[in-house]
Amino acid sequence: MKSDRAATGSTGSVEAIAFTAVLLVFTLVMLAATADLRPSASIVPRMVGVPLAALLCYRLIREAIERRQRRAASADQLAGRGAAISGVGPDEHTRTHAEISAILWLLALPAASTILGFVVGPAFYVFIWARFRAGERTGFAIAAGAFTAVAILILFDVLLGAHLPMGVVGLLL
Amino acid sequence: MTPAVLSAAWEGLTLVFAWPNILYPIGGTLVAMVVALLPGLSGAALMALAIPLTFGWDPLHVMLLYGALLGGATFMGSVTAILLNIPGTAPNAATLIDGYPMAQKGLARTALAASATASALGSSFGVVLLIALIPVVAPVIPKIGPAEYLLLAIWGLLAIGTIIRGSVAKGLAAAGLGLMVAFIGFDPRTADPRFTFGTLYLLDGLSVVPVFLGIFALAEVIDLSASNRVTISGKSRVEELGGSTVDGIVAVFRNGGLFLRSSAIGTVVGMIPGLGGTVAAFIAWGEAARTDRTATMGSGDIRGVIAPEAANDAKDGGSLLPTLALGIPASTGTAVLLGVMAIHGIRPGQELMNEGLPLTFALIWSLFLSNWITSAAGLSVAGPLCRLTIVRTRRLLPPIIVLATLGALAYRGRISDVWVAMLFGVVGYLMKKHHWSRVAFVMALVLGSLFEQNLQLTLDLQRLGRMDFWARPSVVVLVGLIALTTFPIWLRRRRS
Numbered sequence: 228m229k230s231d232r233a234a235t236g237s238t239g240s241v242e243a244i245a246f247t248a249v250l251l252v253f254t255l256v257m258l259a260a261t262a263d264l265r266p267s268a269s270i271v272p273r274m275v276g277v278p279l280a281a282l283l284c285y286r287l288i289r290e291a292i293e294r295r296q297r298r299a300a301s302a303d304q305l306a307g308r309g310a311a312i313s314g315v316g317p318d319e320h321t322r323t324h325a326e327i328s329a330i331l332w333l334l335a336l337p338a339a340s341t342i343l344g345f346v347v348g349p350a351f352y353v354f355i356w357a358r359f360r361a362g363e364r365t366g367f368a369i370a371a372g373a374f375t376a377v378a379i380l381i382l383f384d385v386l387l388g389a390h391l392p393m394g395v396v397g398l399l400l
Numbered sequence: 401m402t403p404a405v406l407s408a409a410w411e412g413l414t415l416v417f418a419w420p421n422i423l424y425p426i427g428g429t430l431v432a433m434v435v436a437l438l439p440g441l442s443g444a445a446l447m448a449l450a451i452p453l454t455f456g457w458d459p460l461h462v463m464l465l466y467g468a469l470l471g472g473a474t475f476m477g478s479v480t481a482i483l484l485n486i487p488g489t490a491p492n493a494a495t496l497i498d499g500y501p502m503a504q505k506g507l508a509r510t511a512l513a514a515s516a517t518a519s520a521l522g523s524s525f526g527v528v529l530l531i532a533l534i535p536v537v538a539p540v541i542p543k544i545g546p547a548e549y550l551l552l553a554i555w556g557l558l559a560i561g562t563i564i565r566g567s568v569a570k571g572l573a574a575a576g577l578g579l580m581v582a583f584i585g586f587d588p589r590t591a592d593p594r595f596t597f598g599t600l601y602l603l604d605g606l607s608v609v610p611v612f613l614g615i616f617a618l619a620e621v622i623d624l625s626a627s628n629r630v631t632i633s634g635k636s637r638v639e640e641l642g643g644s645t646v647d648g649i650v651a652v653f654r655n656g657g658l659f660l661r662s663s664a665i666g667t668v669v670g671m672i673p674g675l676g677g678t679v680a681a682f683i684a685w686g687e688a689a690r691t692d693r694t695a696t697m698g699s700g701d702i703r704g705v706i707a708p709e710a711a712n713d714a715k716d717g718g719s720l721l722p723t724l725a726l727g728i729p730a731s732t733g734t735a736v737l738l739g740v741m742a743i744h745g746i747r748p749g750q751e752l753m754n755e756g757l758p759l760t761f762a763l764i765w766s767l768f769l770s771n772w773i774t775s776a777a778g779l780s781v782a783g784p785l786c787r788l789t790i791v792r793t794r795r796l797l798p799p800i801i802v803l804a805t806l807g808a809l810a811y812r813g814r815i816s817d818v819w820v821a822m823l824f825g826v827v828g829y830l831m832k833k834h835h836w837s838r839v840a841f842v843m844a845l846v847l848g849s850l851f852e853q854n855l856q857l858t859l860d861l862q863r864l865g866r867m868d869f870w871a872r873p874s875v876v877v878l879v880g881l882i883a884l885t886t887f888p889i890w891l892r893r894r895r896s
Binding site: 242243246247250253254257260264265267268271272275276278279282283285286289322325326328329330332333334336337340341345349352353356357360361362363371375379383387389390391392 | 435446569570572573576577579580583587589590592594595597618621622625626627628792794795797798799801802805806809810813815818819822825826829830833834852855856
């Protein structure tokens, strides 16, 4: 089964199907947008987009077939035991939870920076991460946050003269 | 090489090492090294930032500083690429494809040493070729047109077909998606806004820097965070790390043929205006993958570090040729250099190639020196730096996220770039998880606009009778090279 998956690239999971579907929708939206363009501007995107949409449809079907086969195989294995087939094991649930958590933690930085600015925001973010995600002591977390703010100021603001937005709070003040 | 050129080369060398001139390349290199460690900030950005400093300077000192800034940033970007999966500069995105998996295997020291060695030798190769080719190639460069650019883009895109591992359909689809993303922005022929959906931000297209930061660095952050991996290398003590600096240096010499091919690719691509280090690095990586019979490229193969690093550094020498001989900038960095030269009354072309030749060589030697300084520094700190791979990820991830985020912001000063990096972080993670080739995606993204723009131009020129595609000798040479390097590999893959 493992080598089959490596060859076809299919995992048959709901997430794999959903991801392929999103890519297909993106391609179809792009293709639809070529309708408003002059022929010379749309020819190359169509040359790429039409076969790409076909490829993604093919991938979507492959993923769906893989899923059906996996469910059928699982049903056969569990038939005599009367177990319910959810298709998602506890490990997968844990992993999905960890992934969502990781993505939310990632998105928290630009969110904090948009509100507090790109000096205080990252410093606050590092403090929160160190204290509550990494479980560091409060003193260490405060030092890490302060170091972040100083490093950003020195490297990006003073040395490179980069424009660091002040954030919503900075604008209000 | 004429005695006049050799005499000018010697004079240039003595100018570089004279006191206090030597301080300029050393100081410039040190600053460039630090900046290159910050993702998103390229050597070109630093060169632009340094312009106000140089007002009132002697032209020689300006050339010495800018030679160092041009060369100093190139290697250091690979340090973060290898250790943290963050490309310090855009071309280093090709290095992380194999460099980071090496770090995950505990071989960061070997990868860093190979990168430093390939960089130093690659830049030397580029400089030597530059000196040798100045009289020969200068008249040819203006004749390179859309047909040749188109064939170079096709060469790179065909390489994607040969590097795909696993599902071919997925690999091709990933490349197609990269091309579709590359088409966002102004249409190169009609200047119509395309796929912008009414937003101003998308008018210029998506910049590769936030996309690279997202698809590699932030995707890795999500993966590390979600997988609860304790350290990047999976090891907790430095004694458990494998590899050595010597292994990395030796690997470059063991793969001498690949090194020379990659350096030649880098120099040639560097000479061609508008292509730049990212294209050079990816074409060289693609070439290494094409000739890989072990199918280990992309999963921590040292050749995947050597090839892009050699090409990326060799391209600096190549890019100086059209810049100094013809006044045609071959990259963003050389475009800034031309601007600085204009400010200081240094005119490229005949002047720099004749009476100003010692000044030209001072710039070239400064570039050469800075490449060797950065590589020597890289070799000496490879050991301490590889300790980063045994730092607990819970402690390592916040600096990576902050660096990648600020790198995306600092590149163009747009907050939207930060959100684009985040979006591609999630997309990159899902691509990694579901085995969609991120390499195919970014290669197509880099080459997409080059392909489309020059396809349209070539077709138009052909239709208007202004160009006979097949009558151009360079076209025949390039088509021959593409056929020779691509089809045997495809046939071999089909047979196997």
